[in-house]
Amino acid sequence: MSLPFPDASDPGHAGTQREPRPRAGRPLVVDVEDVLLQTSLSSEAVWSEIAHRPSAIITLAAALLRGPAELKRRLSTSAHFDPARLAYNTDTVGMMLQVLGEGRPVYLASDHYDGALVSAIAQHLGVFTAWSASETGVRLDPEVLGLLQSWSQGFDYLGHDSEALPTGATRLPRRTADASTVAATQPAGWRVWAKLLRVHQWAKNALVLVPLLTAHQFGFWPVATALLAAVAFSLGASAAYILNDLVDVTADRAHATKRNRPIASGAIAPAQAIAAMALLLVTALALATAISLPFLGMLVFYLALTTAYSFRLKRIALVDVVTLAVLYTLRVIAGAVAIGVAMSEWLFAFSLFIFMALALVKRYVELDRRSGGDKPMSRDYQPNDLSMIAVLAAAAGFNAVVIFTLYISSDTVRALYSHPQIMWAGCPVLMYWMARVMLFAQRGLIDDDPVIFALKDRVSWLALGTIGAIMLAAM
Structure with a gap:
């Protein structure tokens, strides 16, 4: 010594x-x-x-x-x-x-x-x-x-x-x-590990199941394959979240709420986090290989893009939100690849725009909650960008609604639905939900991630159920 x-x-x-x-x-x-x-x-x-x-x-x-x-x-x-x-x-x-x-x-x-x-x-x-x-x-x-x-x-x-x-x-x-x-000297409990893996974020990977529903593939094997694909994406996403927390540990400690994350707070040592990340990554890749090589390629591309996002892309204004929109859309594409159906161009366009809107809402919330007028940590935005982000979010959200209306009028929908005109009833519901998310963001009622907000919001679930019922009635 x-x-x-x-x-x-x-x-x-x-x-x-x-x-x-x-x-x-x-x-x-x-x-x-x-x-x-x-x-x-x-x-x-x-x-x-x-x-x-x-x-x-x-x-x-x-x-x-x-x-x-x-x-x-x-x-x-x-x-x-x-x-x-x-x-x-x-x-x-x-x-x-x-x-x-x-x-x-x-x-x-x-x-x-x-x-x-x-x-x-x-x-x-x-x-x-x-x-x-x-x-x-x-x-x-x-x-x-x-x-x-x-x-x-x-x-x-x-x-x-x-x-x-x-x-x-x-x-x-x-x-x-x-x-x-105590947290640093005693083994972390399952709740701490669940927080590190962000198990609550796994619900986002339900997007892998969307092609299953839009292509009307309700057989046992398509459903089982889609569920396995969702598990693979969940494990891979958790590995990416751990990497993001390791990279952002200094910025997280300066954040009002992120300082309580397991690595930033010291509840889980970096060496333990790295071991867990490696195990999750190996398991996710093994499951993806069991599904198909094309699906494995999709998962690898998703992990590569999310790694690039963690290290660099999230620090570039607007590139960060476009990357988030692509990452969400990749889940939908991967779901189509997993069950072997063609990815609908309508679904692809709708996904890009609606997830672009939600990514912009996420940045709006972060920027609105800045302290002292400073730039948000690790972001390339200025305080006076707030109004422009709100405009872009609204434009992207309602472009998604327009794409949905064009889909209803297309030849594609007539091949899948017996009464496609009923689907017009879903447009007001979708418009209301998009406007409500933006209004709540402006009022400061969304904590951080609008996707997580929607998963916890009863009105969002009611809107989703209503649109689902309308599409069933149109079949």
Whole structure:
């Protein structure tokens, strides 16, 4: 363990943050890893670098192949590391403030990380008398430990239980009174994992079943295949959500509600999240292969596009909403591929426009809830874009209604329905629902995602049921 000492400092290892007060009281030495932070400092720095520069994954992987010390040296040169966005153990921080209030010095120590990372943390918190780190990323000579014996009172140490301490040092038990600390030290329950996988978002993958209904394929095998395809998309989407949370962890911690997500809050460690993501991805691809190779291709394309969205596309204004509309529409196309029916051009056009409208409503809600007039985190929108987004959402939504009316008048609908004229009754219902979603967004009654809002909204379910009944009557 690289421990700071009061009367000397070695450039590259320690830096003074306050006036040294070595005789003011029994010092407290705090370790960085798993004590001051709820998660691994390495993983935090890695995902911060990848989020800002996706191509860095190549250089980071090359550094890791040369050893953990080389990876940590590489991370120490990152220009994107932000100590303000780390998941700090609030109980440890509270203890440090209490010790400072007693007039005792507090020191930050690390024998695994380069001084650049440790110094950034120390300077951000601003409570440490001095800090000490390892220049090489490995343990230093044990003689360093004896330097603290010059303190006649000895010192208290808050860190790893396996760390060997010199004479006069007292190991303090790590307290777990804080709820976030308990979450970080105990295995996450199923509710936390369900939140990480965003199981509530699986309902969106019911879009895979839409071609089953529009093509009137109600046999056992088409239904079973469509349901299996929906499961494959759900698992693949959960893997993509985990990747998005890993990439966005720093931005999520600055968000009013997203800071409570499992990775951002420290409830699930990044290493556990990566393992779960790999398992979900393998299972989803295996199920897709069992359905058909064309469906596997659709799922792979969906995952590739959603990955591009997580890393880059969501930061480009308007490209982000178009990408979301395409991702939703891909679910519908994949459903048609899974059961082996031709994708209707009418359904394709309707899906693009209605999902474009909902994606724009989602951005409208996010921008409307901005704080202090600043740009939303990770978005390329300005506050005065709000009115234009509302106009575009309305235009896209009612274009979807127009496409539905043209579909009713087409030759395609006459081949599928005996009384297609009855379907005109669905137009006012669809128009009402689109207008209601936009009105509720303007009133601030939609929390975040309009699709999730619709799934929880009784009026939306009534509108869907009404349109379904009208289409059945038209058959």
